[in-house]
Amino acid sequence: MSETAIEIHDLTMAYREKPVLWDIDVEIPRGSLCAVVGPNGAGKSPLLGCVLGTHQPANGWIKIFDVPSDRSDELIGFVPQRESVDWDFPVQVLDVVMMGTYRRLGWFRWPGKAQKDWAMECLSAVGMADLHSRQIGELSGGQQQRVFIARALAQDAKIILMDEPFAGVDAATEETIRTVLADLKKDDRTVVIVHHDLQTIEDYFDHVLLLNLRLVAAGPTKTTFTRENLLRTYGGQLTLLDEAAEAVRRIRSGRSIRKSGDL
């Protein structure tokens, strides 16, 4: 299997006419624990969306283990942001994990004992087997994250994307999630995580991807996570791109041509 898990080439993406990602070129090596870092609105979640296939890029391509993403049958696991999940939904923990088996099951077929056993195995891998019959809303923050990681395992995903799993969790939960992440890495899985806490990057991740609409830098944390790169990510120069994007959006939507002419 290839050493590169995700290869992104000249990726540009726009919400309506407003670009949120410009010309991204990056390779994420297999088995890495990679943090995606950048200010709000830097396009971190859209980048995950493009890799996942839920967002359509305007330009460029993505390869998953050397296969173009639209032809790849590699499943990519996704652990969504906590706020984006309806925790009152009538599903139990095991039901959520079983959803990971649906794709391979195909249309019109019902999950059976094999799927159930497999889902239980995946739950055990994250230490949640005891709680399999809980309604998902009854779980603590760390347990909720682990259920979705178990679902990614049930998909047999070699690549797992997570959108801010550490946001608003306590220290003990953070520790459990870290343990699970270490296990995933031991399994040779590639994990890409949107992360906000710059303090912990060096401890938690071996790769880092600095993003602010454009790719600022990417590579091993030791050489890439430097003060200079951080300044370039969060500093002033790149806001020009933001201005340009705003101008393009105004022109295309035809709202204020005069104002954009002033620029």
Add this chain to the structure above:
Amino acid sequence: MIDILMNPAMLDILIVAILAAVTCSIVGVHLTLRNRAMLGDAIAHGVVPGLILGFIFTGSREVAPMFIGAVIAALILSLIADWLKERAEMDGGAALGVVFTTLFSGGIILIELYTREIDLDASCVLHGLIEFTHFQRMELFGWSLPRSIVTISIALALNLGALLLFWKEWKVCAFDPSLARSTGLPVRLLERGLLVLVAITAVSCFEAVGSILVVAMIAVPPTIAGILCDRFGSMIVVSALTGLISAVAGTLSAVYVVDSNVPGMIALTSGLLLGIAVLLAPQRGILPVAFRLSMWRVRVAREDLLADSLQLSESDEKLTTPNLISTTGFAWIQLVLVGFIRDGKPRGKGKRIAKTLLRKRSLWQRFASERLGLPPDHLEGPAHRIEHHLDESLMVMLEEEEQTGKSNPKTGS
């Protein structure tokens, strides 16, 4: 009850009511889970112009053209609403509200303009013609059957079939659309399919029971099921059952008790059932929750009384009878009745409970002062509260903690 089963006209009304309620409650679960119960409302009203146009173009009340017209109207409705939401940046609910009211009014105008001489009028759109079910018949395989029963049965069969075929796909789409999209499910197509199903359901129930019942049955039974259930499958079953109960109770009460509009009574019944569920649902109902809370308070009061009386009896004093009209008083009466307290002193099992509680209290106080390093004035109050929550396993943990704390003092504090 017997004569309703003997009277064929009454029996037909009951059957139609049950079929319509169950069909709507099943499809309603999907909408409720997507927080789109109001889509049922919108579609039930928005299909009217499609129905009428189907009728005007063919000049007959054949089922097929009216069905097709209605389904097209439902699709147009959802497309315009989606377009308004995404392109004109309107709020989703507002977009839906604007579109369906416009379409519905258009439908009413069409009725007034073109169908005056026929028995299709605005009020029949609202509450249907369930009372005439028995007399509007059609031939099917040589049998003469009430038309509504046939159409609604078809809708129910379609609903159940689609539900079973796309069970897991619809579940994933509702719970986690991004998972559905990332695994290559055609989410948009599935959602539109669901919409068509809602439209078919609404139209088939329309003639018999009108829009009131369609709207109520799509929204209310699934909501009740949502309060009672924590799995998708059980929610479908409970929703259908609730629909069934509302239909039977509503029809019977409309005929025998208040002599009133049947669909209206069914909707009213389901509303009452919802009220009962909100109040009495075992897990989340207001009364059971309040009951459990007050039971807990009484238990705390009982344990406190026993502990107090034990402490007093050690210095040879008696616990005085508390004010009987209070939580403590109620707890006191219970303790005296079962004999845990006699003459203001704990007896038998009461004594054991009191001892355990005092042990928990002192364990926690020591834990708080030695391991958490809290000052003395922070120990009494919290220990009094937390002692009631400590179960056996926590006590064992506290004791172990104390042991390790003693063997290597001054760590961790």
